[in-house]
Amino acid sequence: MKETCVSFSSSSRYSAKISQVLHLDNAGIGIRRGRRSIVAASPPTEDAVVVTEPLTKEDLVGYLASGCKPKEKWRIGTEHEKFGFEFGTLHPMKYEQIAELLNSIAERFDWEKVMEGDYIIGLKQGKQSISLEPGGQFELSGAPLETLHQTCAEVNSHLYQVKAVAEEMGIGFLGIGFQPKWGLKDIPVMPKGRYEIMRNYMPKVGSLGLDMMFRTCTVQVNLDFSSEADMIRKFRAGLALQPIATALFANSPFTEGKPNGYLSMRSHIWTDTDNNRAGMLPFVFDDSFGFEQYVDYALDVPMYFVYRKKKYIDCAGMSFRDFLAGKLPCLPGELPTLNDWENHLTTIFPEVRLKRYLEMRGADGGPWRRLCALPAFWVVASLFCFYIISILCMVWW
Numbered sequence: 001m002k003e004t005c006v007s008f009s010s011s012s013r014y015s016a017k018i019s020q021v022l023h024l025d026n027a028g029i030g031i032r033r034g035r036r037s038i039v040a041a042s043p044p045t046e047d048a049v050v051v052t053e054p055l056t057k058e059d060l061v062g063y064l065a066s067g068c069k070p071k072e073k074w075r076i077g078t079e080h081e082k083f084g085f086e087f088g089t090l091h092p093m094k095y096e097q098i099a100e101l102l103n104s105i106a107e108r109f110d111w112e113k114v115m116e117g118d119y120i121i122g123l124k125q126g127k128q129s130i131s132l133e134p135g136g137q138f139e140l141s142g143a144p145l146e147t148l149h150q151t152c153a154e155v156n157s158h159l160y161q162v163k164a165v166a167e168e169m170g171i172g173f174l175g176i177g178f179q180p181k182w183g184l185k186d187i188p189v190m191p192k193g194r195y196e197i198m199r200n201y202m203p204k205v206g207s208l209g210l211d212m213m214f215r216t217c218t219v220q221v222n223l224d225f226s227s228e229a230d231m232i233r234k235f236r237a238g239l240a241l242q243p244i245a246t247a248l249f250a251n252s253p254f255t256e257g258k259p260n261g262y263l264s265m266r267s268h269i270w271t272d273t274d275n276n277r278a279g280m281l282p283f284v285f286d287d288s289f290g291f292e293q294y295v296d297y298a299l300d301v302p303m304y305f306v307y308r309k310k311k312y313i314d315c316a317g318m319s320f321r322d323f324l325a326g327k328l329p330c331l332p333g334e335l336p337t338l339n340d341w342e343n344h345l346t347t348i349f350p351e352v353r354l355k356r357y358l359e360m361r362g363a364d365g366g367p368w369r370r371l372c373a374l375p376a377f378w379v380v381a382s383l384f385c386f387y388i389i390s391i392l393c394m395v396w397w
Helices: 012-027 057-065 095-109 148-169 193-205 209-215 228-248 265-272 291-299 320-324 338-345 368-383 385-396
Strands: 030-033 036-040 076-086 112-116 119-125 128-132 138-141 171-174 218-223 305-308 311-314 352-354 358-364
Touching: 057 291, 057 338, 076 095, 076 148, 076 368, 095 112, 095 119, 095 128, 095 148, 128 148, 138 148, 148 171, 148 368, 193 209, 193 305, 193 311, 209 265, 218 368, 228 352, 228 358, 228 368, 228 385, 265 358, 291 320, 305 338, 320 338, 358 368, 368 385
Parallel strands: 036 112
Antiparallel strands: 030 036, 076 138, 076 171, 076 218, 112 119, 119 128, 128 138, 218 358, 305 311, 352 358
16 A cells, blocks of 8 residues: 555545645746746745635645655755855845845846745746745755756856855855854844744744744755655655764854854754754654654644735644634634645654655755765665665664
């Protein structure tokens, strides 16, 4: 059963629902201005979705299972963040400088602008996107690519474009896992609605959540799977090897200009950010683990928000299970769409995260050579995951 995903995704009812997300995600609601389009803030699709039937748990499981694809269609995705700073003062970039940088990259290199209200908050070009983390960390979410050579070329191209514009502005970028010089009070806040909700909620559930939001940078690798069984093998290998990846790529030893006692301060911060949604997932190693068990876990992770009418509605701490039943206090009587489920999955932060692919999330931000090395590490690990798990079982048990 777990060697196939067909049973989840073949029903016409589920296929109709998943097509809502796939079709609307590609619609890219936007307008053309001259040669470039301006795209509304992601996710801009909820008003176009009409819920004709309530979602079921089976639909949520089927959404994850729809990521299964044959090996010839597997791709590699790389996401990396970096800190921008002023050359003269070493101060973090202000939002106004970030906006100028984004606008200039868009004009010079033909990217589409992503807006939230009147604010530019990112760029899109094909399947690549540039986005802003809460404290202005500059992130490239790379396109799904076939080879490691392509991912490295993508990194090179992105860094070239950013450097070409930023140097003219007196701006530099630092590849490191934790802001080495400035305190929380010195970090600008990006004008994104979801971050305001998170900023208010984080101090209620951990002592280091704001540091995670505003002062960390990571590199992440995304990998495909062919079946539920293949997902399980890769998920387990990813969790088992994540501490090794964290150690190999540790790169955050300074806090406010002084050694902080950690090789990876970024990793330490996750230990007290929000333990309901972060850390390791021991249940992945249970014999019963699969897509359904991950859905059960995700349903119990408290929500942050629901996106409606181009605004983020604060639902922090509420239950997606209640949302499924139409009993969400912030939207009484309203039912979720698959878009809402997709958004909820992005607010869960374990060391390995399951969406319609697997995200390996345990490495500090770093310099160029590490941005190319981390995908290589995880691609090799994913290809030999069966042997890795077998060896670890022999050692541990």
